[in-house]
Amino acid sequence: MSIQSPGKPYMNPYAAGILLGVVLFLAFLITGTGLGASGGLNRLLVFFQNLFWPEHIDQVPYLLKMAGGQTNPLDNWIVFLTIGTIMGGIVSGMVGGRIKLETNKGPQINERTRWVMALLGGILMGYGARLARGCTSGQGLSGGATLSVGSWAFMFAVFAGAYLLAYSFRRYWN
Amino acid sequence: MSDFPLPLAELFGHWGSYVVYLVIGLLFGYVLESAGFGNSKKLAAQFYFKDLAVFKVMFTAIIVAMTLIFLATAVGILDFNFIWVPPTYLWPGILGGFIMGIGFIIGGFCPGTSLVAMATAKIDGFFFVAGVLIGIFIFGESVSSFDVFFNSHNYGRYTLPELFDTSYGVVVLSVVVAALLMFWGAEKIERSQNKTEPYNFPVWGIPSASVLVVTALVVVFLGQPTNQDRWNKIADQSQKKIDERQIQISPAELLHLMNDSKLKPVLLDVRDEADYNLFHIHGSKLMPMDLLQKEGKSMQYELANTVFVIISNEEKRATEAWKILKAESVQNLYLLEGGINHWLESYADSQFLQENLLSEYEEDCLKYDFKAALGDRFPAAEPEYDKSVEFVAKIKLELKRAPTSGGCG
Numbered sequence: 001m002s003i004q005s006p007g008k009p010y011m012n013p014y015a016a017g018i019l020l021g022v023v024l025f026l027a028f029l030i031t032g033t034g035l036g037a038s039g040g041l042n043r044l045l046v047f048f049q050n051l052f053w054p055e056h057i058d059q060v061p062y063l064l065k066m067a068g069g070q071t072n073p074l075d076n077w078i079v080f081l082t083i084g085t086i087m088g089g090i091v092s093g094m095v096g097g098r099i100k101l102e103t104n105k106g107p108q109i110n111e112r113t114r115w116v117m118a119l120l121g122g123i124l125m126g127y128g129a130r131l132a133r134g135c136t137s138g139q140g141l142s143g144g145a146t147l148s149v150g151s152w153a154f155m156f157a158v159f160a161g162a163y164l165l166a167y168s169f170r171r172y173w174n
Numbered sequence: 175m176s177d178f179p180l181p182l183a184e185l186f187g188h189w190g191s192y193v194v195y196l197v198i199g200l201l202f203g204y205v206l207e208s209a210g211f212g213n214s215k216k217l218a219a220q221f222y223f224k225d226l227a228v229f230k231v232m233f234t235a236i237i238v239a240m241t242l243i244f245l246a247t248a249v250g251i252l253d254f255n256f257i258w259v260p261p262t263y264l265w266p267g268i269l270g271g272f273i274m275g276i277g278f279i280i281g282g283f284c285p286g287t288s289l290v291a292m293a294t295a296k297i298d299g300f301f302f303v304a305g306v307l308i309g310i311f312i313f314g315e316s317v318s319s320f321d322v323f324f325n326s327h328n329y330g331r332y333t334l335p336e337l338f339d340t341s342y343g344v345v346v347l348s349v350v351v352a353a354l355l356m357f358w359g360a361e362k363i364e365r366s367q368n369k370t371e372p373y374n375f376p377v378w379g380i381p382s383a384s385v386l387v388v389t390a391l392v393v394v395f396l397g398q399p400t401n402q403d404r405w406n407k408i409a410d411q412s413q414k415k416i417d418e419r420q421i422q423i424s425p426a427e428l429l430h431l432m433n434d435s436k437l438k439p440v441l442l443d444v445r446d447e448a449d450y451n452l453f454h455i456h457g458s459k460l461m462p463m464d465l466l467q468k469e470g471k472s473m474q475y476e477l478a479n480t481v482f483v484i485i486s487n488e489e490k491r492a493t494e495a496w497k498i499l500k501a502e503s504v505q506n507l508y509l510l511e512g513g514i515n516h517w518l519e520s521y522a523d524s525q526f527l528q529e530n531l532l533s534e535y536e537e538d539c540l541k542y543d544f545k546a547a548l549g550d551r552f553p554a555a556e557p558e559y560d561k562s563v564e565f566v567a568k569i570k571l572e573l574k575r576a577p578t579s580g581g582c583g
Binding site: 046 | 178206222231239242252260264269272273277282301302307314324336379
């Protein structure tokens, strides 16, 4: 429990979990869909790709679905959910006094190493999340709560992947 | 019909409905950051058994949301068929999840948490988000080289109660109990790993857990609404539609629909296989009555311009099927007026009709004798479309209530 950032202490994990569960339930109750994050980033990316290389979009079926012809890739609920998530993070960070330019890392590595790792991990995460059709939020939380078979298998795979490599990367985090 | 989920586009308009998502996202981001998930050290500590907050927050959220969802569906205020259940693509999902797990231990975030890290000015969060965008970009560029695998092992909308062939209530209760036991274990692990007194199980923990278990028991006790329950709820309105013949479309309208490029007709032939083999309308799909309920759930995933038309020899069985699917909340649902017999009378040549009319036939059976099982090779299976033919148009496209994409859009 010693892990802390500047500002107020973090919320009790069970309390945060209950709140998150209520938000997730409200999302399903009101809209019929759960939460997600990688889909919004995907569409933001495709939006910029479409600005600069529209002819390329028209050649790739996967991108075509989101931005072909007159389709606006930002015309989708997930984009607004993603913008809201960032805004919510800012609000909570301000309330808790935790907005501070810093790099969180293990004590044995320097900041530059941490940045390279974050970038590499992000690439794997982005790739994997599209392959799995959802990230920890979209598949894990939303699929878990609606009892989707694939989402539960997915969750075990995420934890398996991370625990399997945790030992190899122990020096980076401890 | 249940009131929830709300028909957002109807209530707030297309772009207006997005404000709702913005607010939900705001709450989501707020809770993630408050839990400490903007801090990669806290997230990574999960995998060294030092701080199991990731596990605790995630599974508390799942069991709370799950219990509330299935309580709401049990009492009938929420329609589960309108809920987006991420479709199961088993092996692509497992492989993707495994890659993400590796990305998690290397990068220290998942996509949602990296957003709130970035929002609180964590530099590693910015790098991670940049990495996610690059990863998504590489995926978009490379997916066409393995799209067969990407689309394989598709089980559609497939839930744990279906897998284990048990009720939703039993699965809900089991998941709640299993999660609570694991929380107990997590507290023990943390205490032994940290050698201090990090016991952060709050005083309200046991009472809250008890409330959750009791609620899950209520879900077991109430059970989920059956197809009959669902029909009873909408019977008044829907029986009126049948009686006033609002949902029986003429053969001419069906033929028009089959040739309308803006709409996607799905023709469901609910007759016996023998009749189907003798003759069926081109493009129609054999749909046994006992599969309707199950298939109805995945019909929600069809595009918004899909129109379902049920076909039997006359109307009796088609009307029964209409009720079953209507009760499962399938939208844009019609049946063929007069069934196959009426279709043949409209489009088969008169000589065939004269020569093959059976002297005796029972209700809702084929009136004409087919000498061979021609299926859709019979000329009347795909009659020529004549634009100038007029008909009473009954199809009115409803605004879609079920989401066609979910989770990660």
